Amino acid sequence: MDLSLLSALNEERATRRAAILVSDMAGGGQRLIRWADDFTDDPLADELARRFRSGTSGMVERDGGAAFLTVSVPPPRLVLIGAVHITQALVPMAQIAGFNVTVIDPRTAFATPDRFPGVALHAEWPEDVLKTEPLDPYCALAAVTHDPKIDDFPLQEALRVGCFYVGALGSRKTHAKRMERFAEAGIGAADISAIDAPIGLDIGASSPPEIAVAVLASVVKALRRPMEVA
Amino acid sequence: MSDTTQAVPDVLGIAESWTLAGRKAALATVIETWGSAPRPVGSHLVIDAEGNFEGSVSGGCVEGAVVSEAIDVITTGKPTTLEFGVADETAWRVGLSCGGRIRVYVEPIV
Numbered sequence: 001m002d003l004s005l006l007s008a009l010n011e012e013r014a015t016r017r018a019a020i021l022v023s024d025m026a027g028g029g030q031r032l033i034r035w036a037d038d039f040t041d042d043p044l045a046d047e048l049a050r051r052f053r054s055g056t057s058g059m060v061e062r063d064g065g066a067a068f069l070t071v072s073v074p075p076p077r078l079v080l081i082g083a084v085h086i087t088q089a090l091v092p093m094a095q096i097a098g099f100n101v102t103v104i105d106p107r108t109a110f111a112t113p114d115r116f117p118g119v120a121l122h123a124e125w126p127e128d129v130l131k132t133e134p135l136d137p138y139c140a141l142a143a144v145t146h147d148p149k150i151d152d153f154p155l156q157e158a159l160r161v162g163c164f165y166v167g168a169l170g171s172r173k174t175h176a177k178r179m180e181r182f183a184e185a186g187i188g189a190a191d192i193s194a195i196d197a198p199i200g201l202d203i204g205a206s207s208p209p210e211i212a213v214a215v216l217a218s219v220v221k222a223l224r225r226p227m228e229v230a
Numbered sequence: 231m232s233d234t235t236q237a238v239p240d241v242l243g244i245a246e247s248w249t250l251a252g253r254k255a256a257l258a259t260v261i262e263t264w265g266s267a268p269r270p271v272g273s274h275l276v277i278d279a280e281g282n283f284e285g286s287v288s289g290g291c292v293e294g295a296v297v298s299e300a301i302d303v304i305t306t307g308k309p310t311t312l313e314f315g316v317a318d319e320t321a322w323r324v325g326l327s328c329g330g331r332i333r334v335y336v337e338p339i340v
Contacts, residue, residue, distance in 0.1 A: 001257055001339050003249050010246050023335070025261075028309060057272025059262055068261045068335060070272060072242075 001030060008032050009072060016074040016136065018052055026065040044069075055138075074138040075100055076164070076223055081126055081154045082145035083110035086169070090142075090212035091119050097216060099140075104129050106150060126154040140165035140219045142199065146174070152181065159191040165222035167196035167215060196222075241274040241285035249339045254279045256300040258336045260287050261311070265330035279304045287334050288314070300336050309337035 005021065009032055012019040018035040022044065033039050039048050044067065047060050055073040059066055078094045080087050083105035094101050095118075102120045105111040111123035122129045135141065141158035143151035146169060155178075158166040168178065175197040182192050200214025201221065241257075248255045258275040260267070268289035275285040275293065277300035287296055292314045299312055315331030 001337050003246070003339055006242065006246050006249070006257075006339060010242055013242065023337075025311075025335070056270075057259075059271075068259070070259065 005030055005032055009070075013072050013074070016077075016138070018055075018071075018073045018138070020048055020051055020072070021070040023068045023070065024065065025059075025068055053137075074136065077102065077139045078219060079104065079135065079139055079141045079154070079158075079163075081105065081141065081143040081151055082169075083107070083112075083116060083121070083123075084144055085208040086144050086211050086215070088115060089209035090215055091116060093212055093216050094219070095119070097220065099219075102129075102133065104154070105145065107145075126150065126157075130154060130157055135161045135163055137162045137164060139163045140167075140222065142167040142169075142215055142219070144169040144199070144215075146170060148178065148181065152178070155195065156182065156185065156187060159187060159194065164226065165196065165219045166194060167199040167218060169199045169211075170197060172198060239284045241276050244284045245274075245276040245339055248276065248278055254304045255339045256303045256336055257339055258285075258287055258296050258300055258334050260332055261335045262333040263330060264315075264332075267330035267332045269332075275300075277301065277304075288332060292332075292334075296334055296336065303336045303338050307338050307340065309335065311335050 009019055009021055012034060020033045021030060022033060023030045033048055035052060039045055042048060044060060051069055051071045055071055057069055057071045059068050076099050078099040078101045080090065080103045083103050087103055091101050091103065103116055104122045104126050106123065106125045108123045111121055113121060135158055141154060141163050143155050145151050151168060155166060155168055179192050196218050200211055201217040203214050205211045205214040245255055245257050255276055255278045258277065260269055260271050260273045263271055268291065269287055273287050275283055275287045275296060277283045277297050279301060281297050281301060283297050296312065299310065303310055312334045
């Protein structure tokens with residue numbers, strides 16, 4: 001591998017941009033396809049698009065011979081809207097599970113470093129934070145403030161961007177109202193139904209830490225078995 | 231991944247920094263697996279000419295053999311593909327105790 005190709009790949013990885021290194025197994029040639037590149041004319045276009053979604057490396061057989069695709073997608077990031085009790089339990093659990101975690105809550109009484117040590121914490125409105133740290137398809141977003149003023153924008157943004165998991169805390173009644181608001185805002189029915197609500201895997205969780213377990217389980221399932229998630 | 235929990239080394243980053251520091255290195259990549267292979271396709275191991283390595287292609291079963299082949303690859307400058315499996319005892323000194331088979335592509339970084 002050319003050092004310049006390796007450096008280019010590492011640069012994409014460092015900035016949370018997906019990229020695929022294509023290695024021609026017969027001829028030995030290699031090229032780098034960046035997520036932002038227009039690769040529609042590439043002989044492997046369909047395969048590249050599929051691999052960007054699945055994030056899995058693998059061998060591709062084509063008429064011209066075999067190629068190996070080294071697929072690099074960003075590490076999964078969990079963005080939590082709401083610095084509440086559930087969040088305090090969920091942050092360390094998600095970090096142990098390997099997620100890069102960000103907590104956002106404009107209510108400065110909730111979003112304090114004392115309550116959230118060792119995590120990226122923003123005591124600001126999601127609208128402002130997501131401008132400088134945009135969501136991407138390799139993000140999961142869970143909104144747990146119960147307050148539409150805080151939760152609605154990041155939930156809609158997560159659906160728009162195609163985050164691999166979008167979950168919202170609230171009773172069925174609360175969620176029904178949310179669905180009405182989102183429909184009025186012009187969000188499609190398929191997107192609205194993709195929201196995990198009531199939030200979390202149905203394990204009968206009742207305490208905030210138990211709800212955190214249920215949410216993390218749902219996030220992991222969305223990451224590892226995306227086809228089984230509605 | 232957060233820095234505090236990252237147990238897996240950044241093999242591609244290490245490969246770049248070793249090469250930039252003037253160390254000749256090779257990159258080994260799991261390109262195919264069959265059965266219960268210990269590390270998934272796309273797993274990397276980086277090796278230098280002295281046999282230092284970082285990463286994993288098999289969780290320890292065949293790393294020794296990959297390292298010695300990689301030193302040859304660094305010397306010749308030519309990539310090679312290695313295959314390991316429990317059924318190949320006559321062809322290889324080492325195998326995978328889990329019963330799987332893996333193919334590993336080893337290429338020089340130039």
